[in-house]
Amino acid sequence: MVARAATSKGEKSAEKRESGATRPTELGLLALAMLAQPDPVATYFRKTRGKLGADHQLDY
Numbered sequence: 001m002v003a004r005a006a007t008s009k010g011e012k013s014a015e016k017r018e019s020g021a022t023r024p025t026e027l028g029l030l031a032l033a034m035l036a037q038p039d040p041v042a043t044y045f046r047k048t049r050g051k052l053g054a055d056h057q058l059d060y
Helices: 009-019 024-035 040-048
Strands: none
Touching: 009 024
């Protein structure tokens, strides 16, 4: 199975220029590496679970 993104040639060249990739394969690998990064929001939620700010109002 081959996945293809619907992007124009200009978008691809801009993406390669921004990332420093020289080939489409490198660009794809960089995209996969970005997806594999840990989610900082999940870490924040774990640290702050059950804690509300002083000005937080509960609607009960």
